Amino acid sequence: MPLRSDWSARPCAIARSLDVVGDPWVLLVLRDALLGARRFEQFRERLEIADNVLSRRLQAMVAAGLLRKATYRGEQRTHQEYLLTEAGADLLPVLNALALWGEKHTTPPRPDAHIAIVHTACGETSSSADACDNCGTPMTAGDTAWRRSWHTPELTELRPADNN
Amino acid sequence: MPLRSDWSARPCAIARSLDVVGDPWVLLVLRDALLGARRFEQFRERLEIADNVLSRRLQAMVAAGLLRKATYRGEQRTHQEYLLTEAGADLLPVLNALALWGEKHTTPPRPDAHIAIVHTACGETSSSADACDNCGTPMTAGDTAWRRSWHTPELTELRPADNN
DNA sequence: GAAGTAGACTTCCTTTGAGCAAGTGAACAG
DNA sequence: CTGTTCACTTGCTCAAAGGAAGTCTACTTC
Known part of the structure; x- marks a missing residue:
């Protein structure tokens, strides 16, 4: 049990x-x-x-x-x-969908705390979880970033993301 | 605690x-x-x-x-x-993203058990969680369905989805 | 109008894991 | 060889999961 x-x-x-x-x-x-x-x-x-x-x-x-x-x-x-x-990286759309929902339906602690999904391949923000609504291409972990308006503990010792 | x-x-x-x-x-x-x-x-x-x-x-x-x-x-x-x-209905993209991830990265109990996201507005299946990749429009709970290849207990007493 | 049934819960119980605190052990730095 | 940091593990308490069983209304049937 x-x-x-x-x-x-x-x-x-x-x-x-x-x-x-x-x-x-x-x-x-x-x-x-x-x-x-x-x-x-x-x-x-x-x-x-x-x-x-x-x-x-x-x-x-x-x-x-x-x-x-x-x-x-x-x-x-x-x-x-x-x-x-x-x-693991393929779960990005799930997190994006959660981010979009949270932005729409929950209240941030400060009114200026927001997150945006940026398709770095074309430089535009996207309102879709898995396809850039500017250039239309699928978004992957490699070409997508989150732009957050609050600060977070710095990530030190970041090595290049070779992933091997 | x-x-x-x-x-x-x-x-x-x-x-x-x-x-x-x-x-x-x-x-x-x-x-x-x-x-x-x-x-x-x-x-x-x-x-x-x-x-x-x-x-x-x-x-x-x-x-x-x-x-x-x-x-x-x-x-x-x-x-x-x-x-x-x-x-609640706005969480559809989260569930769609989970469905797409599960189809790709988990093993179904029987090889023919699959789920597909159908944009009923245009009739095509979509491989995106929140935008129909056929007609490009955003998908909502009202115009999206899941096509599943296995059977589920019937939903009886379904009233029209007036939602009011 | 008594008895039966289905729906929508609540209560009781045992076990597991979250959250907290503290301890361990290896790898290095001075 | 002492101290510190990192990456854990162990021990504790308490709330919630899952199972079973009980409760309380409607409502139907005799």
Whole structure:
């Protein structure tokens, strides 16, 4: 008797997706990963998540194929890092759809706190989750960015996103 | 010390959205509501959810403004029903994005179990979550349907979707 | 008008995981 | 060889999930 139901073998693709990403922390980790976070400490600081919860989530996300764990040599020491897989990066439209809905239907703490989806390939903001409504092409994690009007803890030690 | 964090006052619209819909049951209830379910009993049967959990979710979703509760006179008796609000219906792109991701990255129990997003306004399937990639117009709950290749418990007692 | 039934819940119970605090161990820096 | 940072793990408490069962109305049928 688990605490949560198992939807991994449902015929409905929505249910199967929710079996993987139907957890707010998973989506928030993906959000920060798409913003450039890679290390345990970066996720922990930016998400204000308890250590054990983050640890479990990262492990589960690696097991689910959303992230890939790697060791790399930084300037001072070696680090563990969690890199987006293709499956993880492909969740961008879900996060975009959530961002658009939140902008429309929830109230920000300050009236000037807003997020916009920018298709960097053409430079325009988009009001669609997965297709640039300026140039019409599909948006992927590689050519899309979020422009946020508030400041966030800086992401230090960002290496080029080689993803390999 | 709540069991779950509160993201309702975050500057990030994604976090605020997840405060409302960051629960798999909420999205699954919305899915079935978009498929035409309205009554407690319909949700319960189709979702295989425990009574108490469904009851709590429906109440929370009404409080969050995703559903609206109403009483209506059926053929045999009066019924309670839960109708989508505009905010609830506007989550269609999120569900579409999840469906597209699930079709691409998860394995169905049978190889022929698939879901497609159909823009009924023009009759074509779409590979975008919120814009018909055939005719280019934004898709809303009113002109979009899911074509599923498996059968589901029939939705009986469907009244016309007047939504008022 | 008594008994039965379906719908929409509520209550009770056990188990799990969230959130918090604190501890551990390896890798380096001084 | 002491201190610090990073990436965890362990222990605790308490709320919610999931299961089962009970309750309270309508309403139908005898």
